[in-house]
Amino acid sequence: xxxxxxxxxxxxxxxxxxxxxxxxxxxxxxxxxxxxxxxxxxxxxxxxxxxxxxxxxxxxxxxxxxxxxxxxxxxxxxxxxxxxxxxxxxxxxxxxxxxxxxxxxxxxxxxxxxxxxxxxxxxxxxxxxxxxxxxxxxxxxxxxxxxxxxxxxxxxxxxxxxxxxxxxxxxxxxxxxxxxxxxxxxxxxxxxxxxxxxxxxxxxxx
Numbered sequence: 693x694x695x696x697x698x699x700x701x702x703x704x705x706x707x708x709x710x711x712x713x714x715x716x717x718x719x720x721x722x723x724x725x726x727x728x729x730x731x732x733x734x735x736x737x738x739x740x741x742x743x744x745x746x747x748x749x750x751x752x753x754x755x756x757x758x759x760x761x762x763x764x765x766x767x768x769x770x771x772x773x774x775x776x777x778x779x780x781x782x783x784x785x786x787x788x789x790x791x792x793x794x795x796x797x798x799x800x801x802x803x804x805x806x807x808x809x810x811x812x813x814x815x816x817x818x819x820x821x822x823x824x825x826x827x828x829x830x831x832x833x834x835x836x837x838x839x840x841x842x843x844x845x846x847x848x849x850x851x852x853x854x855x856x857x858x859x860x861x862x863x864x865x866x867x868x869x870x871x872x873x874x875x876x877x878x879x880x881x882x883x884x885x886x887x888x889x890x891x892x893x894x895x896x897x898x
Contacts, residue, residue, distance in 0.1 A: 699783075702864060703790050706826070710866045711846055713855060717862035718776070723832050725772045727881055730762070730802045730832070738762050739804060758809025759873075761801040764883070776883060780828070784887045793825050793889070800828075800885025805842060811873035813847070816886055824867040824886040831857040832881035842876030857882065 693701075702712040718726075733739060739760040764773055780798055788795040805811075816827045829844065836842075836858055844863065846853040847870040855863050857880055865871070867886060 699786060703787065706787070706864060706866065707791065710848065710869055711853060712864045714862040714864065715858070716860050717830060718779075718860050720834070720860065722772060722775075723834060723859045726776070726802075726883065727832050727834070729770050729773065730804060730881055733762050733802065734760070734804060739802070742803070756814075757811045759803045759805045759811060761803050761884075763799070763801045776830070780885065784826075787826065787887070793887070795825060795887045796889060797891050798885055798887045800883055803882045803884045805873065805876045805880040807877060807879055808875065810875045813845075813870055813872040815870055816867040823888045823890045825889050826887040827865050827867045827869075827871075828885050828887070829857075829863045830883040831861045831863070832859060832883065833857050833878075834859045836878075840876070840878040840880075841874055842878065842880040843874045844871055845874055846871045 698714055702714060705712040739762045742757055742759045742761045764777065766774065766777060768774065768777075777800070780800065784795050784798050787793060817824045833840075833842070836856065838856075842857045844855045844857065846855065846865055854874075855861075873880075
């Protein structure tokens, strides 16, 4: 299936079911480069413990969320990171033009889940700051095997969709859907982010 065909399918499925799984969104070589950059940044102390909530409601709670993150933007000097940002920008613009979602910007970060960590059921669209429209997760886990855990469970009205965190796979879903990262028994990597209906610098506004 061509990229254009996958894009059309993504548009249809986001509208119909609220999520879409896009395999081979990036190549194995790109996955390797991104994992290498994430590991270097982690060793340099650039990753921080992720929290829950936003602004005044932000808090750290390992009983709810166990990942570590590094925010990504165009100040990053790594060419592969800039290429991924370009791809997500292009995808955001296309979804906006075809689905009329009012998307203005996106924010994204590396996420690393150490062994035996998880993120309990939640939604990405904050009640106090409801600017996240489409969530995305680009998985970077080479040779992931059944039993490694780390799946993402999306809770739909009549079913639960379980998504394996396979290398190169992009998951798109509506940010108001409940979901969780199940226990990961192996170190788990991703680029995670959200497409926003307001410029990122203005998302502190209601």
